[in-house]
Amino acid sequence: MKRGILVGVVSLLVMFCAVAWAVNLVVWSSPDNADALYELAQNFMAQNPEVQIEVTPLSWEVLYPRILQDLTSGAGSFDVTTWDLMTAGAIAPGMLDLDAFAREHPELVDPNFDDADFIPTARYVYGFWREKRIGYPFYGAAMFFFYRKDLFNDPVLQEKFKAEYGRDLAVPKTWEEAKEVAKFFTRKFNPDSPTEYGIALMFPRTHTLFYMYLNFFAPYRRSPEGIAKFGEVDLDWGDYFTATGLPAFNSEEGVRALQDMIDLMQYAPDPLGSDYGETLEAFGKGLVAMVPQWTACLASWKESPALQPFEEKVGVAVMPGGAPVSGGWGLGINAASKNKEAAFRFIQYATSKEGDKIQWLKYRIGPTRKSVLEDPEVLADSPWLKEAYLASLEGASHRPRIPEEPRLEDILVGVLSEILLGQQPNTVETLNLVADEWKRILGK
């Protein structure tokens, strides 16, 4: 009896000491990568019982201000966070320089980490702000163009399309082609269309419009004429700027991109009132034939009754124009963290080859590593991934990563929305109003 009590007391004491001495890592995350991060944290804790990880999802709108508030105050409320690539410039001063930390602590560096395995664009945009390495690539993303494979392969529809447009029905490679195909699949213009609308578009007055516009503007910006006029794209300033850091969209190219969007709107269900959720639903319920969207949508569409059998009905292609906007997240450490060693080991695991593969196979989070794209299991699961994803990520257009980005974004989105609504004319003069405000904010 006495021995039993003693064993119980000792066990409790050991448990108490284990909890007291455990390293508790607080990980902040956006909701779209929280599930994957949670599983990776569980795996890491199983291998490292002395570390306890708590993943806290914070909404997209809340996460950035909270990170910034914590970093500038030096409070150290979190140890690790996922950060949106656009916020790189603003948060960089408060984040730990991972390269410097690795040099100071070579014993913590995982010999299998293989830094060279990261896709070069991903390595920079999800990892660096100028010379400082503030994260490891965690969540790769470039927008894709999803389409109804069964409709595009339908011989009857192919024949009708050819009779009407004099060319084969194919997944559009340019926005001009997309307009024709979208019209063909819109019942208002083609009563025989199997879908109500040709394309689902999301042009609300939110950050969504900021990246959607880039899908249309970047093909002009990155064309040989665009490069000659605006210069090469800088990965920090992004496609909205010239090589000299001046706004590039207040130009004929910017107007033409907007006109492409306006032309397509008539083939979409409520484009100005739709955002991510609405377009996801429109494609998932078979209402539209095409939709530009992020990779994570695949996970929800896979369960959609209207899209079964999934492999036969859903196709994935590079965005028309070939310059889809990039998204994605890095995983970094708070410079004020008191648990840097454990945090460093955890982020190495979460962004490892194993972590990257789990993220794609289970959560449809875009890979950031080349080896994952070559992995036999991944190739068997998603044969289209390597070609479409690499082409999308390598040709991707980028939003600014400078600290002023949120403010610049809001100003442009406001005017773009007014133009799409017809409240402002689609002219260079209108876009100049935005460019002038941008220059005032940037002190140019």
Place this chain on the structure above:
Amino acid sequence: MRPLAFWVTIMLAKKRAKTIGFLMVLPLLMVLLGLTLYPFGYMVYMSFFRYSLASWEKPQFIGFSNYRDIFRDRTATSSVDFTLLLLAVAVPLEVLLGLGIAFLLRDTFGERVFRSILLIPMMVPAVVAGIAWKMLYNFEFGPINYFLSLFGIPKISWLGTQVFSRLGVILIDVWQWTPFVFLVLYAGLQSLPRDIVEASLVDGASGFAAFRYIELPLLRPLIFVLLIIRVIDALKIFDIVYMVTFGGPGSSTHSYSFYIYKVGVSFGWDIGYASALSVLLLIAVMLLVNLLIRVLRLKETLEL
């Protein structure tokens, strides 16, 4: 004649009582100063600085530059339009509807049940209400468009056109806040002396005439106070806009308070500029409320 010492003792006792009273109120005063006046003063102070957390720079005194920038800021000026529209349309609608419902519901069958049901919108958190309304307004799959289609009305883009998105936000505001107006006026109606009304009915006045010429004048102070409360609330509208339209499309539903939130939080804590925007809103609220007090002669009505 009492001796001087008596009066001195009385005065000292009074002074002591005052001091004790002050000391007892002091903790509350400190809380009030700490939580209200200090942040307010600090906000006014910061409005003269350039200070944004995203820039990682120390606050820099810039005088009235933030205020000057507001008048050149397209988003700030365009946000005023919708805020004024809300004031002009939603607030009077809420007061009229609240008054009408309170009058009609009084002494009717099932009064208690209806009263309870009517209060539900007010009790629903704005975030939940926003999500629910967004689903109701859904273009393709929303119930509102479905029911309209039963009457042959084509689908309405509630969140994608200027007119309907504005109407949509106004409808939500009216839905959520009419119950509050109703509740206060209903309670007011119940507390009015019934004998005057009954006397007028005996004299041959109709129910509406009694309401129009007896009850309504007696309710006037309450209506004016409600009007002021709703005006202040409408000027601060944020949650519904944030949840349902995010200010769009264009600048159709972009309210001024929503813009303050974006500048102050989403833009990376631009504290200086957001403070200046807030100070201007505060001045506008104070001016408007004072104007209302004067126009409605509230000082005399409430014997202030």
